[in-house]
Amino acid sequence: MPHEEINPGLIRVHGRQDENGMSNSSFIILDEKVAIIDTGLKGELWKEVIDVIKKNGRNPKQDLKHILLTHEHPDHFGSATELKNESGGEISAHSASAETMREPSLLVTKHFDASQGSSGLTPKLKAAFGRVTAVNPDSILVGGEKIELGLSTLTVIHTGSHCGGHVMFYDDYRRALFAGDDIVESPSNPCKYMIDLTGSAERKELVLNRLLGLKIDLLAPSHDSPSIGGSVKEQISRAIDANDVWKREVYDAVNRLGEATTDEIAGSVEEALGLDWSGDLKSVASTLTTAAYLRALSAKRRVAESDNKKSGRPLWVIR
């Protein structure tokens, strides 16, 4: 797997690409204490990470102190236990993430379940979630913690937007933000918009807008190339736009369809945006994201569930 130094002492390790051209990055911070942010899919990245740490003259057993996880989706914590076993480093995750990491069956029932009117998970994705191995974080984050590495101190920012336990890490030394899945650029990647059942469209809007006020010289999302300098704000602005676009399209679709299920609204949004996703996340990402915006619009009393149902599923109308 390739890796490169994106800033002195900061190395990005790329994971395997999936059918959407999406790969998971892990970031190694080589400070007095070594830290890694995210650990990719199970069995993938950890050997490369250990190798890179050794090639930089450091001893993983002694130096790798922190294994920091942005959130509870399996492409972000897959190799955490292997890395811990190779290093003795402490695994840290948000309390909501830790619950799912310890009990991965929650990925289906709590995060991606079909009961919200969605067409649900494909059997392949359900089986893949069923194979996820539990990880037991040592340190539980709630947001606001400072993790001192040496030159860098990382501040934990709980976002709760892409999913309930999502956090970002801000490195004050290099003014770098490790943004996890709250900022995804590639239009071919369903994660660009994705909010699961535990996440929040309102939180996403709030968090992304707050980031515009933070001094960020290096933005490091999990699934995109990092952006540096002046392009950072542009990338955040594009993420804000993507959020606004989906919200607007959900409202317009309800308006257009009159009375419709979440699935029907999601299909209409996909068509309006001309999305061409493939892979197993396609329909579930679209429906769950639409459900998240329906929750947000409903809280603002702009849409509501009608008294009618279609095949037992709720129907949404304009208020």
Ligand SMILES: [Zn+2]
């Ligand atoms: Zn994710």
